[in-house]
Amino acid sequence: MRVVVTGAAGFIGSHLAQALAAAGRDVLAVDSRKRGASTANIAELARAGLTIIDRDLVTDDLADLADVDIVLHLAGRPGVRTSFGAGAADTHRDNVVATERLVAACAATRPRFVFASSSSVYGDADRPCDEDDRIDPRSPYARSKSDAETLVRGSGLPAVVLRYFSVYGPRQRPDMAFHRFIEAALDGSPAPLYGDGGQSRSFTFVGDVVGATIRAASVPVPPGTIINVGHPVTVRVRDALDRIGTLLGAPPPTVTKDRAPGDVTRTWAGTARASHLLGWNATTGLDDGLAQQIAWHRRRRRG
Numbered sequence: 690m691r692v693v694v695t696g697a698a699g700f701i702g703s704h705l706a707q708a709l710a711a712a713g714r715d716v717l718a719v720d721s722r723k724r725g726a727s728t729a730n731i732a733e734l735a736r737a738g739l740t741i742i743d744r745d746l747v748t749d750d751l752a753d754l755a756d757v758d759i760v761l762h763l764a765g766r767p768g769v770r771t772s773f774g775a776g777a778a779d780t781h782r783d784n785v786v787a788t789e790r791l792v793a794a795c796a797a798t799r800p801r802f803v804f805a806s807s808s809s810v811y812g813d814a815d816r817p818c819d820e821d822d823r824i825d826p827r828s829p830y831a832r833s834k835s836d837a838e839t840l841v842r843g844s845g846l847p848a849v850v851l852r853y854f855s856v857y858g859p860r861q862r863p864d865m866a867f868h869r870f871i872e873a874a875l876d877g878s879p880a881p882l883y884g885d886g887g888q889s890r891s892f893t894f895v896g897d898v899v900g901a902t903i904r905a906a907s908v909p910v911p912p913g914t915i916i917n918v919g920h921p922v923t924v925r926v927r928d929a930l931d932r933i934g935t936l937l938g939a940p941p942p943t944v945t946k947d948r949a950p951g952d953v954t955r956t957w958a959g960t961a962r963a964s965h966l967l968g969w970n971a972t973t974g975l976d977d978g979l980a981q982q983i984a985w986h987r988r989r990r991r992g
């Protein structure tokens with residue numbers, strides 16, 4: 690069983706590639722060093738016996754990557770805030786053009802194709818979002834993900850679209866809130882808190898996300914099925930901040946900033962479809978997941 694993981698040097702992709710390798714899969718770990726790949730994650734992969742295949746999905750030849758059983762497409766440019774203004778072109782490039790080229794490369798070989806989309810396509814939630822709900826993308830990032838969903842679903846490939854909800858845990862990206870809060874608490878320099886921290890999210894632990902993605906690669910579902918991958922319980926950012934403070938014994942210092950454009954008040958995962966089709970539910974609670982992330986930050990600081 691040969692599996693391509695794109696974005697394998699990233700936060701979620703590196704965990705996914707490692708889990709697949711540990712399960713005995715033949716993993717092709719693909720990433721572009723020019724597009725924000727993490728050297729620390731590449732070192733972790735090397736320890737697991739995986740070498741990054743350095744490939745930019747937008748410019749490089751992809752034909753050999755398609756000759757596999759499964760493609761797990763996580764490469765992309767994440768981040769709502771950075772997708773406005775000057776970031777819009779790169780967001781489109783790495784999320785839409787990259788997906789278009791990868792899908793085209795797979796047309797002849799037709800591997801099972803799993804695409805990492807995002808809860809941001811829903812806009813603001815006042816109840817758990819179902820996959821059939823009308824979408825409301827409010828940032829160039831959210832639009833790029835919904836455009837890429839359309840490409841993947843229209844490709845005729847045996848494809849599954851996963852909508853990940855705010856993922857956290859060891860190796861979380863440095864631009865993400867929990868990473869910043871934990872680092873702020875550990876070294877005393879304040880992290881930005883956007884607005885009053887009243888925004889809530891279906892925060893989802895990376896180990897759970899990896900589990901859902903591996904299930905989606907193997908469980909038979911109709912082509913083009915969209916599945917939310919999120920924790921059913923929403924948590925306010927300021928409550929998560931308090932939890933981090935309690936776990937570390939010191940509240941993270943913060944500096945208040947204006948709410949960022951595109952920053953929705955609430956994301957909320959409806960989880961019935963993931964449970965029904967994948968037999969998957971997020972099981973890691975916030976305290977447990979945060980404790981694992983904090984342990985990683987501490988290990989990283991010790992070198």
Ligand code: NAD
Binds near residue numbers: 697721855
């Ligand atoms: P990440 O930035 O850590 O990983 C993405 C990886 O993709 C990076 O290593 C980068 O080098 C690579 N990449 C970007 N453009 C590329 C290109 N053109 N060719 C080859 N490689 C390229 O991001 P992450 O947080 O691990 O997210 C993984 C995926 O999941 C992304 O598609 C993201 O949009 C999606 N997602 C993430 C979250 C989250 O909370 N982290 C939530 C929803 C969706």
